[in-house]
Amino acid sequence: MDDGYGVCGMGGEGILIELRGIGYTYPGRNIPVLDGCDFTLYESERIGLIGSNGSGKTTLFHIMMGLVKPAVGTVEIFGKTMKKEKDFVKARQRIGLLFQDSDDQLFCPTVLEDVAFGPLNMGKNLGEARDIAIRTLNAVGLSGFEDRITTKLSGGEKRIAALAAVLAMEPRVLLLDEPTTGLDEVTKDRLIDILIRLDKPMIIISHEYDFLSKTTKILCSMKQGRISKNGGVHFHHHIHAHVHGDDPHKHE
Amino acid sequence: MHISEGVLRPEILAGTAFLTAGFVAAGLRRIDEKEIPAMGILSAAFFVASLVHVPAGPVSVHLVLNGLLGIILGIRAFPSILIALFLQALMFQFGGFTSLGANTLNMALPAFVCWLALGWAGKPETGSKTVGLVGFLVGFFSVFLAGVMVGLTLAMNGEAFYPAAKTAVLAHVPVMFIEGVLTSSCLLFIRQVKPEMLAGQAGKKSRW
């Protein structure tokens, strides 16, 4: 079964996101949180990113999305160097970022409207946006939630709805910022199930090894403002052709 | 104090609604579409804060905080207060629909005046003692002026309303001092923790 993991580009091709020499210091602080940070995400890679609180993981995501401007370094997305806000506007439509707090992400009155927000911004007409939203909600197991009020959802439902809102834009890459925070075991399993079935490269920030081992294949850790790909545990030694992509399994 | 439906004469309702509409339009012109999420969240914070009751001797009073809102938002406090009051009417039946113009004017005009007079204190180079003093004055006068406005609105309704108007102004007196102390500490807190919140208005343009 071709699950999309076949292509493993080394070299210039197949690089989705590339950060080079990124440096960033929080306003009002002296020590940089990111210091000469290099990072590459290849096509078909699923990376788990760990690191202590305040080590700059979220900032890294925000730099990739152009929400935060690094002091030094270059950001390349889909082979293109990002220089201005304009470059990022296009790139953002193809990278989906799930925020830590779903209350930051869901702002429309109903779930359907929220999920349709992205597609509408991308220029889809009302009918198309509606269809995409309904299809996406079905895919994440939230069918029937269309008219539910976003504020009245449970924490777990909010997270899944926020994920649906990101997926509705059909991004090529997913960035998930601590997606399991505050979730119970049942919702966590549901999330794992959805992520495993997704046929997309992704980077997941999490403190939970167990969750990362089920959803990603490479573990990276963040220390002293840099990312080391070999610094942590490898769930998996090869990052190419993986034929078991659809069913959860372990490599001991 | 919310003036309720059915009290004010039609010409006062029309006049205050007209003035409020003008100020709200001016405020909206100064809001960029992209700032609206931030503005809304701040309005929501004020809505919630104004539900907070603090003890004042044997009774408790709820916070007004229009002065603080004015210092942060300037003329944009008008649309913000209008929305907050409309939501209070919808959710708790405070005030009402026809008196919305009068109530918004009574709360927002003092906030705007305080910003005109004292908004400069939001600049980062202002010393903490000055900010503390300005905070007290902002809290004190925004409530004092709001009380005077409520009194005037009632008094314009006719001579028969003079005693009620005077009492309404007097009822604001204890709240003035509490708001003064509170706004002073609150402004100092924001200056220390998140100075850019104040610099936005005192400077030219906010972050968003």
Place this chain on the structure above:
Amino acid sequence: MLNEKAIDHSSLMARFDPRLKIIGMVLFSVLVAVMERKAAIGFAFLLSITMVFLSGLKFRDVVKGLAPVNSMVIFLWFFLPLSVNGVDIRILGPLTASREGIDLAVLITLKANVMMLMFISFAATTNVMTAGQALACLGLPSKLVHLFFFTYRYIFVIESEFITLRTAMAIRGFVPRTSVHTYRSYAYLVGMLLVRSWDRAERVYRAMICRGFNGTFYSLSGFAMTRKDGVIFGVMCLWMMVMGYVEWVVKAF
């Protein structure tokens, strides 16, 4: 704790087109605001109480909804009977009040309650978000509508943050008193609420940018007017004409 009111969608008023409901409520409120004759206000009362009846509200909720308005009305009752010059009538012992003063207080009481009844029938049967959408349809400036949506959306989030903070204070032994310490603590509570909201506003804006937000909002929903809506609205308008007729043509009471 704030609660979003559950709307009973089975009532006639709840299914009434929100745009027409708002227009009707506004026309009615303005009309009653300019009326001065008790007979006409009596006719207005019949319309507003009918609307409340069609809203399927519990008696207790209606009384609760009328309470804020009547606190102001009661406040005025303390002054108006004494402060209006006119024919004195004895109430109790040496206490006298003017007939004109009582008349004025009665008029205000009637107007306030009649208008509030109509407002309640609107507020209790219309989802706040729906009301916002209807106002947008009626030509309210889009910036104001969006401000309305965001304010309402985050009231609940911020209120739960407020409760968390207050609980945290209570756990550390904070008891509100009339003291500077209390006011300063509340000031920090409010300051923290604002600062957190400020940070949240930034995160929300970033999340919206990530989903392609460029300053324009698109809406999925539309309203559909039915013949029944037209009939209800027509009856309201007719009745308001009757009210106007009693006020300005018949000039009764």
